Amino acid sequence: MGRGASGKGDLRAADWLVQEMKRRGAQPFEGTSYTHPFTYAINVFEGEMALGDGKQNWSPGVDYIIHSKSNSGKGKASIVYIDKSDSSRFKNSSLKNKAAVLPKLIFSQWMKKGNTQRLQWLYSAACIVLLTEDKLVMGLSDQVFPTVVFECKQSKWSRKLTHLHWDVEQAVVQHNAQNIVGKIEGTQVKDSFIVFSAHYDHLGAMGNSTYFPGANDNASGVSMVLEWINYFTTHPPKYSILFLLFAGEEAGLKGSTRWVEEHIPVLPQIRFLFNLDLVGTGEEGIMLVNGTLYPAEVERIKQINNQSKGLPFIKTRGPAANSDHYPFYLHKVPCFFLYTLGGIAYYHDVFDKPETLRLTHYTDVFQLITQFQNEW
Ligand SMILES: [Zn+2]
Incomplete structure (x- = not known):
């Protein structure tokens, strides 16, 4: 189901991951539970999801995606096309009971400029379709627009279309999620931790028949963390190791933020955190986010790689709020976010x-x- 709040696939993934932690020999970190529960608000699409010209429904996820902030709605309407040239039409024409179709670029500009009058005019439409040449990229939000909003590939679009049919069910829900946490105790330094983290959630479902599998994002990172549990049960580590599998990352680092907030006293005990998110490729090497903050560590990683010749490049960049290492970084926990x-x-x-x-x-x-971490 795409391991998200939408479709609740993340709860099924969580159950499976707890079993895997046990089976592979990780201990619970706190008490007897492997889970750290938390709740977040999110706009979900668990029911109808349809868009078409009345003759046929188009393919969700391929021809179009729903905007993360879309409202519910069902209907059919004639299309009003909006161009850059006629962006002042809001003064003298009505979009009531119409489907508004416009380039996403125009919509983004109105949003960026806070162009309230034009936006309110647009939101009065029964349905909005944003056309883009870019790849369709699904997101998540806890906000809701006043109407239904789709994004559609420009190339799939025919200007001759006169009518649209749509059906979308959404709801903002309080989703009960959980981070999964396991531990292998160190042989020498028990109260100091190396952390391996990855988010196991993804975007979930888009309607009742489409979902986002998220193989690279981030089943790849989760499976590598699970591999490390196997490794450290047969190669007992000097320092204790924590395995943190986060939920709610795609909704805005929800799981990692909550874990950090509720474990402030533990943070100074973390020697280093490796966060993995998108590690399924590597044809052009790897990126170490925060690499610029830890040049000695980067140098050592490069030396090891020069001997093994495993990866074609080791690249670095500065801090970025682009995955679950970020709440730790904000609390001065030394960390890398690694992606291929x-x-x-x-x-x-x-x-x-x-x-x-x-x-x-x-x-x-x-x-x-x-x-690299075995040398510590
Ligand atoms: Zn990700």
Whole structure:
């Protein structure tokens, strides 16, 4: 179901991950539970999801996606096309009971400029379709527009279309999610931790028949963390190791933020955190986010890689709020966020599937980080 709040696939994934933690030999971190529960608000699409010209419904996820802030709605209406040239039409024409179709760029500009009059005019439409040449990228939100909003591939669109039919069911829900946490105790330094983290949630379902598999994002990272549980049960580590599998990442780092907020006293005990998110490619090497903050560590990783010749490049960049390492970074926990570069570019779409993810340098990444942290 795409491991999201929409469709509640994340709860099924959580159950499975708890079993895997046990089976592979990780201990609970606190008490007897492997879970850290939390709640967040999110706009979900669990019912009808249809858009078409009345003759046929188009393919969700391929021809169009729902905007993360779309409202519910069902109807049919004649189309009003809006261009850059006629962006002042809001003064003298009505969009009531119409389907408004316009380039996403125009909509983005109105949003950016806070163009309230034009936006209110647009929201009075029964349905809005934003046309884009870019890849369709699904997102998540807890906000809701006043009307139904789709994004559609410009190339799939015919200007001759006169009518649209649509049916969308959404609801903002309070979703009960859980982070999954396991531990392997160190042989020498028990109260100091190396952390391996990855988010196991993804975008969930879009309606009742489409979902986002999220193979690279981030089943790849989760499976590598699970591999490390196996590794450290047979190679007992000097420092204690924590395995943090976060939920709610795609909704805005919800799980990691809550875990950090509720574990402030533990944070100074973390020696280093490796966050993995999108590690299924590597044809163009890896990126270390926060690499610029830890040049000595980067240098050592490069030396190890020069010997093993596993990865074609080790690249670095500065801090970025783009995955679950970020709440830790804000609390001064030393950390890298590692993702692979190159290869297949499916991202936040229905094509990010296990069948096409080649895991080209998966073993190289695993061995590189394993060797690096074994030297501590
Ligand atoms: Zn991700």
